Amino acid sequence: MAEITAKMVADLRASTGLGMMECKKALVEAEGNMEKAEEILRIKSGAKAGKLAGRTAAEGVLACAIEGKTGALVEVNCETDFVAKDAGFVAFAQSVAKTAATQKPATVEELSALVEDERKAVIAKLGENMSVRRFQLIETSGNLVAYIHGSLATEGVLVEYTGSEDVARKIGMHIVAAKPQCVREDQVDAATVEKERHIYTEQAVASGKPAEIAAKMVEGRIKKFLAEVSLNGQAFVMNPDQTVAQFAKENNTEILSFVRYKVGDGIEKKAVDYAAEVAAAAKV
Structure with a gap:
């Protein structure tokens, strides 16, 4: 019998959409024959799930x-x-x-x-x-609150905090709208900061400014960049005259961490030409 490798299991799972253990058992039963294993899975688990597995879920x-x-x-x-x-x-x-x-x-x-x-x-x-x-x-040893935006539920955030739940929920709404990368400036990825510094430095040099002035320009732009991508430094969407950190502090609340998702981020959607599909089906 052929050796059942992890890649075989992964490939079968990709083509059927079924669980890893089911795929492994089917491959063992089929003695490593991928086509036979897929047939076994379709018989046991239902043809519909198998046939649909190749379609993009975005x-x-x-x-x-x-x-x-x-x-x-x-x-x-x-x-x-x-x-x-x-x-x-x-x-x-x-x-x-x-x-x-x-x-x-x-x-x-x-x-x-x-x-x-x-x-x-x-x-x-x-x-x-x-x-x-x-x-x-x-x-957490603190508290948690969630905010899912809109009836379609395609954007949302889970927030870890201490203090007021109402304040944390409002900041959760801000996170969905403003999309910060992290809570504090010191949590911004160092490689990202250096990349921005390099860009700003090249721009300052190209502007012909003296080195001392160029260095100050770069540091100023880095400071602005860090405020824009970190939650605490952003202008609060419900009151742009204060930062999120100021709003939280005056309400005795601290945001410890968060996770933000948007449905489909990073998924490449397949363009479907329905007219072509209908035309092709008509020729069969």
């Missing part, structure tokens, strides 16, 4: 669950915005978030395995491929 929703001192923000994808609005799909996403918060899986694969039976049932009902794309947990 729509979807965010869901958040807070269980005690643990919170989870998850992104669950589907193929169309129509299904993304379906109550059954939204309920599945909420269930995934609760599973993440209570079971605390270490990886997306672990979380996906925990909800696999439920996922297949929703696929069978709604007729679209769907997947758990990503999630993040925050475990």
